[in-house]
Amino acid sequence: MIKETLTMVNDIDNDRNDNKTSFMRPNILLTGLRRSGKTSIQHVIFTKIQPSQTQFLKSTPHLTINQFSCGSLINFQVQELPGQLHTFPSLQFSHSNGAQNGQSSLYDDNTTHLVSDGCDIELLLKQCNAVVYIIDAQDDYIQSVSNLNMIIQSGRHVNPRLRYEVFIHKVDQLSEEAKIETQRDIHNQVRDHFADVNGGTDLSPLTSFESNSNAQNILINFHLTSIFDHSIFEAFSKVIQKLIPQFNHLEDLLNYLISASNMEQAFLFDIQTKISIATDSSPTDIQMYELCCDMIDLLINVSQIYGRSNDNIIEAIEDDENEEHVASSIHESTNSYSNTTDEPSSNVFDSMSSSVIKLTGGRALYLKEINRHLALIGVLREETLSKQSIIEYNVNQLKKSILELFHLTCQTSASSLIS
């Protein structure tokens, strides 16, 4: 095994554009104008910062890269690119992977090249799998949309299969009608821009909050988000679900589970960030999603109080010092006693972590640990719970399958890089 790893390391440098590498580590480019909310979004999702504290965050000066992983199973890179884009006409630049001649034929002499803060946008676009573009809905967004159009234009040259996810952000203050209106407006602006340039595009009409426009192979989705409620988590979940190569398999597994165990819905959540990385195929409503997030909070909070062995005194004392500080921020939108570091959550969430909550109206929520970072949450009828042993057996099978799936993925990627 060790020899193979060494070979793998050498190969990575040469094969930066190789699909298999990005298969292992999907890359998200997070960008948008200044003050649109990019850093806040990252902090709210990936660290335990309270949404109201994000106003104290400093402006991000340059390209920052954050890794996000559920153990070694799912790895992401989120590249946050700040600020304004500048266009430089006919700028010569070289690709460090040595395929310069092949690349330059894609460009005319008159093509403008996008540069932001010294970073070459096209290079970034080529290497990423999805662009998450944040538009501040509370501001005048015309410039933001034209920026977006420039990026899409660039992206079409270098990476035609690139997926664009537009977060129409900071919508918590807008009314329902205003939200729909804003989304329609932005969608139209993008459509019109590419209709003008290429003549005769055929975008599908806006029918719901998420629209897929497949004209000219532009894959673009719109989401209405805010860090002050769960919408940002839901939107980010959808983005990530599309990027996980195993998503289809996970969805199939969850479908099998709900039909075999007579469940209504099943979600696979990352405990730390409360992003759902997979769901079954039935339609989900955001309230159930929110309730599942709250259930995770409940589990972790109660486990932190009662679930620690008394031997861990040092760790307990440290946490007590942090508790005073943390407790005062409990009533913001995320109800969480966990600290900003990873340790406490994963410490109390162990292999036997599980929870069952029975609601009035005959429904129940069933949570079971899958691995240190993932939990399965199933929504079922209370009568189904009487067959708890069958459900437990099925969930165990699911757990084994998921772990095997990730294990195989790792192995396949590793071996294909070598060959």
Place this chain on the structure above:
Amino acid sequence: MRKKVLLMGKSGGGKTSMRSIIFANYSAKDTRRLGATMDVEQSYVRFLGNLILNLWDCGGQEAFMECYFAAQKDNIFKNVEVLIYVFDVQSQELDKDLHYYQSCLESILQHSSQAKIFCLIHKMDLVPEDMRESLFNERQSILTNVSKPLQCSCFRTSIWDETLYKAWSQIVYQLVPNVKGLEKTLTNFADIIDADEILLFEKATFLVISHCTRKPHRDARRFEKISDIIKQFKLSCSKLTAAFQSMEVRNSTFACFIELLTPNTYVMVVISDPSISSEVTLMNIRNARKVFEKLEKDVSRN
């Protein structure tokens, strides 16, 4: 059984917000929309089924305050079981606040000398953390002195953390009939089922009214934290127009069961012995129900 609870203090101190969170399922954020209370707002809160808390939320604007000690004095200060006086920690007029407080105490001494007195130093979230302890101690000693010969219990509170639940738990504990009998039965129950800890909550407010601890725990604030955690989850459920009935949380070191015990109380049982299966504990709780229900009935009959 009716018990009268007076909620007094200067205008803007937080009385109505507190009462809304504890008794009316408001979240801390919701309280922003509350306006000033005009005159006295009386509300009747059913607590533990047969106990009715008659809350007198007395608007704190000066015009009203003057009235309370003059024309309305008899009406307000007679038959009081509990007086809760709320001090806004940020108040610039400490002397004036104390003056009104003393007037209240005089009236209480005159009309309801047996009343229990609680002083809440409220809005502590606005004080920097490192100063909270010392500031509270300072205020506590002032109030204890001023209250003589009556005795007062002081708490520091904020609607933004669990300290609110701690104070109100203690307040309500004073009002629960036969609380000693309840505790004895709980201890018995805990011994039989080998539980580490058992908490008894009032159903609507999730305030801890009784507990039995068999295994020492290092976190002294866990009761109010649990109240807070469960209350928050309850509020989330209500968004789905559902409520939770029971829950079980476990990991490799513990198992915790929250179940309805009597029509008015919830019980939380914490067990760390991994060999005891869930079904056994749930069955034990089910069997215990009859005992506790009988206890409640006996008390109400008396």
